[in-house]
Amino acid sequence: MTSDTFTIRSIEAFCYRYPLATPVVTSFGKMLNRPAVFIRAVDEDGVEGWGEAWSNFPAPGAEHRTRLVNEVLAPGLVGRKFDGPGQAFEILTKGTAVLALQCGEPGPFAQAIAGIDLALWDLCARRRRLPLWRLLGGHASAIKVYASGINPGGAAQTAEAALKRGHRALKLKVGFGGETDLANLAALRAIVGTGMLAADANQGWSMEQALEILPRLGRFDLRWLEEPIRADRPREEWRSVRASAGMPIAAGENISSVDDFREVLAEVVLGVVQPDIAKWGGLSKCADLAREILASDKTFCPHYLGGGIGLLASAHLLAGIGGDGWLEVDANDNPLRDLFCGPVANVREGTIQLNHNPGLGIVPDLSNIERYRSI
Numbered sequence: 001m002t003s004d005t006f007t008i009r010s011i012e013a014f015c016y017r018y019p020l021a022t023p024v025v026t027s028f029g030k031m032l033n034r035p036a037v038f039i040r041a042v043d044e045d046g047v048e049g050w051g052e053a054w055s056n057f058p059a060p061g062a063e064h065r066t067r068l069v070n071e072v073l074a075p076g077l078v079g080r081k082f083d084g085p086g087q088a089f090e091i092l093t094k095g096t097a098v099l100a101l102q103c104g105e106p107g108p109f110a111q112a113i114a115g116i117d118l119a120l121w122d123l124c125a126r127r128r129r130l131p132l133w134r135l136l137g138g139h140a141s142a143i144k145v146y147a148s149g150i151n152p153g154g155a156a157q158t159a160e161a162a163l164k165r166g167h168r169a170l171k172l173k174v175g176f177g178g179e180t181d182l183a184n185l186a187a188l189r190a191i192v193g194t195g196m197l198a199a200d201a202n203q204g205w206s207m208e209q210a211l212e213i214l215p216r217l218g219r220f221d222l223r224w225l226e227e228p229i230r231a232d233r234p235r236e237e238w239r240s241v242r243a244s245a246g247m248p249i250a251a252g253e254n255i256s257s258v259d260d261f262r263e264v265l266a267e268v269v270l271g272v273v274q275p276d277i278a279k280w281g282g283l284s285k286c287a288d289l290a291r292e293i294l295a296s297d298k299t300f301c302p303h304y305l306g307g308g309i310g311l312l313a314s315a316h317l318l319a320g321i322g323g324d325g326w327l328e329v330d331a332n333d334n335p336l337r338d339l340f341c342g343p344v345a346n347v348r349e350g351t352i353q354l355n356h357n358p359g360l361g362i363v364p365d366l367s368n369i370e371r372y373r374s375i
Ligand SMILES: [Mg+2]
Pocket: 200, 202, 226, 227, 253
């Protein structure tokens, strides 16, 4: 048996919810607590791997993804031999495609499969005794990060706290009315100085609203404007927004197929492309995709807003693929992130450094968060 071949003994998902004192607000909805779906894969040699499935919305959806892993997907993998995570990804995706359509749930299936895929990549890197970033082809373990998820309320305080923790780059949530957005952008530009500042509208504007506000964003020297309009609006609308924007446009967290990513890579609309490995594609699809993003002369910045295991895997992907992009690091209170993201929690001068341990480089201890377990 080669070290790349493995037989799955078990796959299990665990669901947690951390209650929030301050909700996380976006232009489309609020998070009153922080969910996380962590996934453990174990092979017949007893080697473990850890992954995470995106589960932020809708609010009750994390338990559903957990059940999809435990009751629908895992039973089809246990006892089977694979020659790599990509093979398991294809078998799961093809084997459940009709079921996902019938349920009207391609998203939750893709997220659950992505989480399993991350666990199998960690497992394979541990089998090879290589850090995941090295297995993905990386040469340097340091990456740039930015503080994300900055709410419209208390934006300046959140930003100042992020800078104190070592951040040098910020991304503000916008789409809460021109007055609020512009005042927050002015405050954050003053706080971050010449550092990187980006804004995320979370699909919150119509094309007309975006075109109206764009000229007023010019003075903030934004590194990018993210999802100004709905991800599914016609490409002509995206092209119009791009033509009026003085800054690069970013998107990708709501794109969920190779073909759709290739369509945006062939256009000049997006300057920054942001796949989310826990939401679609895992590393089996997104590692090659990230290489294509760089080959298209666009900036690759992994999207991520969840618990620590998916964040750490995203850091490994960026270090593994390279480029000059930033890793998204949520600035809000969440021990489900901080306790499991290893060196990503240690930001210095806007960068983090991954370690040389095998796989993700950490072994999660879920007993620390048992009190937050929901199923
Ligand atoms: Mg976003």
